[in-house]
Structure formats: C-alpha cells, structure tokens
Amino acid sequence: MCPVGVRTSHSTHALETGLAKIWLILVGVNQYQDEQIPCLRYSAVDCQGLGEALNAATAGFPQKDIRIYHDFAQQQPLLENISTSLKEVATASKSTDTILFYFSGHGMLEPSNREVVLCLQDTQKDNLINTGLQLQELLQLLENCPAQQQLIWLDACHSGGMTLFGARGEATKDSQLNPTQELVEILRQRAAKRKGFYALLSCDGDQQSWEFPQLKHGVFTYYLIRGLRGEAADSQGVIEADGLYRYVYHQTLAYIDKTNQQLRVINQLKKSRGENQIHPEYPSQTPKRIVEGTGEVILGIKPHETASLKHPRQALIIEGFPKSQSALALSKILNTSGYFEVNYWSVSETTPATNVRKAIQKCLLSEAFSESPSNANIVEEIPTVFLYLRGKIQETEQGEAVFILADHIIINRSWLKKQLRRCSSQQIIILDCPQESDTCVSVQDWVEELQLGLDTEQCLIAAAAPSSENQRFASSLVDTLSKGVQFPSKPTIQQSGLTAAAWITQLQIELSGSDIQLYFWLIGFQGVIEVFPGKTLFSSDTSEEKAEDIDDLSSSVGLDYTHLRDLLKAERWLEADRETTTLMLKVAGKAEKDYLDLASVENFSCSDLSTIDGLWVKYSRGRFGFAVQKGIWESIRDTSGGDPVLGLMIGNDNVIASETCIDFANRVGWRLKDSWIDYSQLNVNDNAPNGQLPYFGFFEQVWRIKVLGVWEWHSAIATASWWRLCVALFSRIQSCQIN
Structure with a gap:
C-alpha cells in the first residue's frame, strides 16, 4: 500500500533566487581496502549517476554545493575526506539551507554495542568504530547544524546476488552486513527530535537492496536517478522529496515484481523439461521513508532538455x-x-x-x-x-x-x-x-x-x-x-x-x-x-499515450523508406526531396536512365506512391506531397488557351497544357518572374508555398526536353510535353485512390 504523502505547498522561490542554498554530499564505495568487506559492483556508479541527476535538477539554483566521493572521482571515499566535508558543510550552512547526504555501500554493525557504521573505502572490519563513519556521529553533526531541512538517503544494505538467477540467499550470511533494523530505529529516534529531518532508506527492516546488471545500478538508486531526471516531477515540473519517494517506492516494488514474474515463467519451462533446479524468487525490497512533520522539501526542477535514448x-x-x-x-x-x-x-x-x-x-x-x-x-x-x-x-x-x-x-x-x-x-x-x-x-x-x-x-x-x-x-x-x-x-x-x-x-x-x-x-x-x-x-x-499512428512503409519492390521518413521527421526538406527522386527512379527501374517516361508514370506502383506521398503529407502537416499538388492542379485544370494564333501553330491542347504548367509552377514556387528557378536556388522555409515539394526531379528538366529528335529550349511544346508527365502522375494518384 502506498504511504500517505505529507506535501503542503510549493515554494521554490528561495532556492531559485539564491536566498537559500542546497548542499549535496554524495558517497559511493565499490572497492574496500579490507578484504574482509565484500566489494560491490554498482555503488560508485550509483553515486556518479545520482550526482549528474542532482546537478541537472538543481541547474536553476544559483546557490548550491555538490561534493562527490566515489571510486572513480578525484576525491576518494575515505573517512578523512568525508568527515572533513561534513564538518565544513555543517559550519557553513544557514537556517534556510537544505543539506542532502547520500551513501551507497556497506553498512555494518559493530559487534559489541550494535552501533551502525557506514563503511568507507579505508574502513577496517576489525576496527569499525575508528575507521568507519558512525551513523550517530553523522546525525550529531546534522543536529548541531543550523540548516532546517536535512535529508539522509542510505543504500547501505546490499545483497550479494548480482544476477537474475533468483535471490542467492535471502539473508546474507554475515549478520554484520544487514543493519536495516538498527538503521530504521536510529533514524526514527532522530526524526522524532526535530522537524525538517527526512530519511530515505533503500529497503525496510529485514530486507536487502538488490543490484541488477541490466540497470547498471542498484534498483533503488536507479529510480532515484530517473525520478530526478524528471519522471517524479509534478505537473509544474517541481521535484520534491515526498513526490520522489512515492515514485521510487512504486517503481522499485514494480521492478521486483516483474523480475519474479519472469522467474516464474522460467521455472515453468524448467519443470516442463523435468529439471529440478528451481530458482527462488526475490524477496520484496520496499523503500522506507522516515519523517516527522516536515513540509515540502524541494530537490530540483525538471530539466528542460531530456536526453535522447542511446538505443531506441x-x-x-x-x-x-x-x-x-x-x-x-x-x-x-x-x-x-x-x-x-x-x-x-x-x-x-x-x-x-x-x-x-x-x-x-x-x-x-x-x-x-x-x-x-x-x-x-x-x-x-x-x-x-x-x-x-x-x-x-x-x-x-x-x-x-x-x-x-x-x-x-x-x-x-x-x-x-x-x-x-x-x-x-x-x-x-x-x-x-x-x-x-x-x-x-x-x-x-x-x-x-x-x-x-x-x-x-x-x-x-x-x-x-x-x-x-x-x-x-x-x-x-x-x-x-x-x-x-x-x-x-x-x-x-x-x-x-x-x-x-x-x-x-x-x-x-x-x-x-x-x-x-x-x-x-x-x-x-x-x-x-x-x-x-x-x-x-x-x-x-x-500521462498521455502517443497519438501518432505507425507509418505504413510498404513497398511492392522491397525498398526501405525509413531514411526518407527520418529526413522528413527532421524537416530536412531538400534532402528528403532528393531521396524521393532516388527512390522513385528505383521503384520504376529507371535509376540508370535517370528520369521517368510516360509509361513508367502510368504504371508506377500504387503501394510505393502511397507510401511516399503519405510520408510527405504527414510530416509537412499537409503543406507538401503529391496529393497536395494534385489538389492545386485540379483548381486550375480548366484553364483554356489564351492565344489562338499560337494555338493554330502548335495546337490548342499544347497551349492549354503549357499555360496550365506555367500557372502551376508559379503557384508552387518553381517559377519566379517568368523564369524557372534553378533547383539549387529553391528556398524551403516556413513561408514556402504549399505544394512546393516534392520537386519533379524524376522528370527531365522542363526547359530541356527532346521533342521529335530536337532539343527544345523554353518552348511551349517542350513545356506542354513535360506537363503531360505531371498530369500522368496526378492521374496515377487518382487511379491509386490516394487521398
């Protein structure tokens, strides 16, 4: 059951204006100098990733201090470094400030007095009190600190199981390595003494924290990072402690449950094969919040830029x-x-x-x-x-x-x-x-x-x-x-x-x-x-589902239209236009000839023509595409010849076709001031005329067409001949029932 939240009101003013400061101390330990303390795999990466996420979330806060200590950092997670840093922050902080201390690594119990110690890189198991960071010492430093808002995040009860073969031992063999019960009790006592104290543990009493190679993190910190990257932000983009906790709580439980779903199916397969080695399921890992009477604790603002996926x-x-x-x-x-x-x-x-x-x-x-x-x-x-x-x-x-x-x-x-x-x-x-x-x-x-x-x-x-x-x-x-x-x-x-x-x-x-x-x-x-x-x-x-339908990239000749789609998505219009010409020539088998003739247009694949046109219309939001051009043609197709003398010389049909072609080219921006624009001079921008693209580069250039064995330059006959190819394309769109 989801715990009840304690948020009261939004207030990021002090942090955004620099009236308050946020102090961040992050510690992660993978490798221990003492061989008696088991090494971990992801604690340093947890610390590193969390630091990046917090830095992004607090980018809008002019007053912040981030101190990071892990195996790969310039400052190593040694006891002297951590103690010095804590004392400096405790001394320098003010009452309006926020302090966050994060630790990922082993927590251990001192055998004689059951005191909880956070194990740093140079901690010695046989001398925990003098070589480790005592939890009580940490709490005492914060107690004497004037900062009114104090957060402690602990991922200190790590399991030894590193793969999804099921839980490798539901309790660690070394009782010193599971101080969860003591952690909960000590932090609860601390919270009862002072408001503004907020503790977050990776798991509840008698539980352990799981690390998964797939996540490349401990599951608890993995969702802390994702939450700070924006997934735990509220509708105003504010990331606050209680909202982040609720997000991490549900996501962690869901991931463990999904893991166990998979194990159950794997076990079902093993049983069907007569195998006896059944993998035990993972025990629950329930993030634990310990807080008394605090109001809203702001941790950051959702970053404006979200990183693109490395592998979609x-x-x-x-x-x-x-x-x-x-x-x-x-x-x-x-x-x-x-x-x-x-x-x-x-x-x-x-x-x-x-x-x-x-x-x-x-x-x-x-x-x-x-x-x-x-x-x-x-x-x-x-x-x-x-x-x-x-x-x-x-x-x-x-x-x-x-x-x-x-x-x-x-x-x-x-x-x-x-x-x-x-x-x-x-x-x-x-x-x-x-x-x-x-x-x-x-x-x-x-x-x-x-x-x-x-x-x-x-x-x-x-x-x-x-x-x-x-x-x-x-x-x-x-x-x-x-x-x-x-x-x-x-x-x-x-x-x-x-x-x-x-x-x-x-x-x-x-x-x-x-x-x-x-x-x-x-x-x-x-x-x-x-x-x-x-x-x-x-x-x-x-919260909204993606409304965009999947693109139909069908091709009767097996062409791949993903590159054209990607160019159109990116609004790289001229590159997409050149790709369109290349594809249409391939569809018609005219790649070597380099242009389409009348028979090629009249028999052009309906499937491929629909795919090309659909992509253009969709990603240009109805500005470009063959169907758009066909609509422009239909609005001017009834134009009659205006020069009877020229009609007697070359035929009225040629006059009509020539003048319609020129009218069309003027409307779509292929002509300017009675001249055809060279393709290299096309300027496709937000104000480009509707129907400007695709350009009919798959036909021979209108101003250089061979008629009756003679090269015609800018003549009405050449224009009319070229326009009949365009009309054939529009007619093919109609016969293919492309809207």
Missing part, C-alpha cells in the same frame, strides 16, 4: 502469406504503447528477398549501429528489439529448415539464428505460422533451435495454427497487448507496463480453448524483458 526500441513486422488483418494493428500498438520505432512490411511477389534480409539485420543489429550519448551517466531505456514474422515453416528437399514469407522469400533457420547471436539487445521474437492441413513441420523444433545461451535476454513465442484458425494467433497478440495497456481510470502513480512473462501467461489463457499450438522460451537472468516499459503517470507530459 526497434520493432520489425514482416507479414508474409497468408495475410493477416491484425499485423498492422500490432505495429500500431507497439508504437503507441510499447514505445518501439516500428517498421511494417507487407511482402509481395515483387519484394526482393535480399531487402527483407537486410531489414531483419538492421532491426536486430540496431544497437551496434547506434551512437553513444555524450553523457555516460544518462539513464537509458533498455535496448530491445521486437521481430514478428508471419509465414510458413518447411523443410527443403535437402532437409534444411526454412521460413517462407513468399515463394521467393525464404529465411533459413541457420541464418536467422546467426543474426540473433549477433544481436546484443534484448530479443522478443514472434513466429506466426499458419499451417496447411497436410503440413507436418515442428514449430517446437524452431523454438528449440533458435534458443541462445543463458547469458542472453531472449523471448521466443511461436504458434502453429490450423487453416481454420489462421487469423486467431495474430488477433490474440493484439487482444492481449490491448488488455496490457488498460489501467484504472484513476491510476496511482505509474503504469507498470507489461513484461514478456506476463504476456506469455495471458496468451496461454487466451489460446487455451483453441486448436493452436503455442510454444515459448524465455531467458533473462540479467534483467527483465518488457514488451511495454512502465511509464510514470505522475507528470502531465508522460
């Missing part, structure tokens, strides 16, 4: 035959609720097989091609790839296992497994295999063969369906994911998301009464595999 979540949906009505819906829900960047392919008989294989490689290897962030301490989303393949599995005459998306698009199992091995992201692989009634191929064998080692993060889900239910599995995927994003109309703090383990459980229930054979594999001992990552609902900007 990538998804690829490839729909072979038979077609499904649910594949595109799956793409949309992965994009809007799973925060995946999704590419959707509906393959046809003209889709090149090499392009399909390249798309699979691009998705699976997306992490390897990504750029590292400039700030190494940024907390990132876990890199995850999602691959959905719908088709048939068969064996060749040579006995090779293959996945058939179309008659000419065949994915060898050995090739697919090789790509999965090269992938360093978490993997969610879905094989949707509608089977013909006379087909006898083992889908289970595919699941067994595609499994990777225990050190990977992999979820495999495959289904074999009879022809009578060949749509059922795809629709069940969408239905269960839709249920996964439904949460109460009055959520508490955050949407917990959907793990791969929970999704598998839902699919088992959904398909239990059908003839569909469901197979799955899940391994994730380093971290939790999430289909939908949990997102905070605490701040207004994260």
